[in-house]
Amino acid sequence: MLLISLITEQTFSKIFYFIIDELRRSPGIFIGAFFYIRISEISKTTGAFVYYHIMKEIKEPCRKIIHIDMDAFYASVEQRDHPQYRGKPVAVGSPSKRGVIAAASYEAREYGVRSAMPSVLAIRKCPDLIFLKPRFHIYKQISVQIHRIFSEYTDLIEPLSLDEAFLDVTINKKNLKSATHIAQEIRDKIMDQTNLTASAGISINKFLAKIASDINKPNGMYLIKPEEVDTFLCELPIHKFFGVGKVTAQKMNNLGIYIGADLRRISLEELIRHFGKTGIYYYNVVRGQDNRPVEPSRIRKSIGAEATFYNDIVNDDILLNHIESISEDVWSRMLRANVFGKTLTLKVKYHDFTVNTHSTTQSNYIDTQEELFTLAKRLLEIRRFPDKPIRLLGLSVSNLNNSSVTKEFEQLCLNL
Ligand SMILES: [Mg+2]
Numbered sequence: 266m267l268l269i270s271l272i273t274e275q276t277f278s279k280i281f282y283f284i285i286d287e288l289r290r291s292p293g294i295f296i297g298a299f300f301y302i303r304i305s306e307i308s309k310t311t312g313a314f315v316y317y318h319i320m321k322e323i324k325e326p327c328r329k330i331i332h333i334d335m336d337a338f339y340a341s342v343e344q345r346d347h348p349q350y351r352g353k354p355v356a357v358g359s360p361s362k363r364g365v366i367a368a369a370s371y372e373a374r375e376y377g378v379r380s381a382m383p384s385v386l387a388i389r390k391c392p393d394l395i396f397l398k399p400r401f402h403i404y405k406q407i408s409v410q411i412h413r414i415f416s417e418y419t420d421l422i423e424p425l426s427l428d429e430a431f432l433d434v435t436i437n438k439k440n441l442k443s444a445t446h447i448a449q450e451i452r453d454k455i456m457d458q459t460n461l462t463a464s465a466g467i468s469i470n471k472f473l474a475k476i477a478s479d480i481n482k483p484n485g486m487y488l489i490k491p492e493e494v495d496t497f498l499c500e501l502p503i504h505k506f507f508g509v510g511k512v513t514a515q516k517m518n519n520l521g522i523y524i525g526a527d528l529r530r531i532s533l534e535e536l537i538r539h540f541g542k543t544g545i546y547y548y549n550v551v552r553g554q555d556n557r558p559v560e561p562s563r564i565r566k567s568i569g570a571e572a573t574f575y576n577d578i579v580n581d582d583i584l585l586n587h588i589e590s591i592s593e594d595v596w597s598r599m600l601r602a603n604v605f606g607k608t609l610t611l612k613v614k615y616h617d618f619t620v621n622t623h624s625t626t627q628s629n630y631i632d633t634q635e636e637l638f639t640l641a642k643r644l645l646e647i648r649r650f651p652d653k654p655i656r657l658l659g660l661s662v663s664n665l666n667n668s669s670v671t672k673e674f675e676q677l678c679l680n681l
Contacts, residue, residue: 327491329435329444330559332466332474333415333451335428336483339368339404341461343397353395360384360396367399371483404428407459414454418447421559431471433559445488452486469494472555475507494553499526508546508600512633516540525551541593541634543600568604569661570594577616577654584645584655591660592641596634599662605630606662609637611644614657621649630666637662 335341339357344350354373358366364384376391387394408427415422418441421433434447441447448465455463465486466477473489480487489497503522504514520539522528528551536544549555570591578584588611599605609631610624623644631637641660 327435328433328469330468330471330474331432331434331444331448331451332471332478333411333430333432333448333455334464334466334478334482335407335411335455336462336464337368337370337374338428338461339399340370340373340397342400342403342407344370345460346403347397350395350397354378354391354393355395355397356384356387357397357399358384359398360388360394407461410459411455411463414451414458417454418451420561422561423559431474431559445486448486452484470553470555471557471559472507472550473497473553476501476505479505498551498553499524499529501525503528506547506550508543508550513540541597542590543593543597543634546597546600567610567661567663567665568595568598568606569610569659570598571612571657571659573614573657574655577656579652579654584658585642587658588641588645588660589638591658592638593634595660595662596637604662604665605632606666607631607664608662609640609644610661610663611641611648612657612659612661613648613655614659615650616654616656618656623647623649626664631662 340355343355343357350370352372353370354376355370356366356373356378357368358364362385366378366380366382366384366387368380369378369382369387373387373391373394376394378387378391378394384396404427408424411428412422412424412430415430415432418437418439419432419434420438423431425431432447432451434441434444437447439447444467448467452463452465455461462484464478464482464484466474466479466489467486468474468477468489469491473494477487477489502524503509503517504511506525506528509517516539517523517528520531522531528547531548533544533548536548538544540547572587572591574587578587607628607630608624608626610622613621613623615621625640625644627640631640637660645658
């Protein structure tokens, strides 16, 4: 007791944060309560203070998320394996009329060549562009290799593609406290084992980690500390927000929104009025709020939303309103997951619980909200029983760009 009363406030806070850290590893109300009882023996006020902070930490533990992204992956692998292409503008993909660039080397990027760009346009920008056939079996092998490195630290790994993944290292297998340290170790190991560079973003959630990994690319990393989140987001140009495409950025500019601080000044109601349900997403992320967990080994096959009605519906106008709001919902989910699809499926459950589905497949990815809604409307019009009351409507998008990319490019190569 005597010893405890001699502890200075500074030492006390050090011990306190040490205990908090330990508690994060094995959180639980009972531990918190037990600690409260012990500490209240010292002083009631200190006890309450400590208890409040423990409970706050247990409820909202600050997560440590890393986003790892290989630099110009396919192109870098080709330059690694073919020294004659090093230092030259290289594109992986097909130069054919309908070809698309899968990856561009940094030399090619200097000419303005980007991945997903039509090859015809890329050639116009860089006439000396060297086209190489993708070798997906090699990329997959490397992907397995880097995945193995990630799993030395955590099992909470969410791959976004062959060369990109989120890692939750809040609790990690090596008991390392610094996520920055972990990111550095991972990048070093990737270099050692594959002779390729990766960039990393480190922060408190997926949205911020993803933006951070782009900042010091290539071969760099960036940490957005919890206390820096506000300033960082306020100063961030609007087109850099994950999920804000060209069209949305233009729309935001027209509303006087150029940086995060401008976006913050807009009320939730106004954002919803202009951007539908996606407005909620913008409202949250600009405040650094993104609670999506890191979901291990899940490659999405489809993305969708549905609504069950309180009363069965026959009226076409009411159904149309519902399909509009469901398509808004699906669109905002697509943005958040960063996936687009070619197939849209409408699910209709009638009052007698019979279910019908209708699908349409496009040759290109459905990549605007308007297109999604127009297709959904069309599907609703061709439903089989126009007079039967409906109790549920659902929309889902499949044939997504996350899993089919590989197949498509393999197909493209066969066509060469
Ligand atoms: Mg990459």
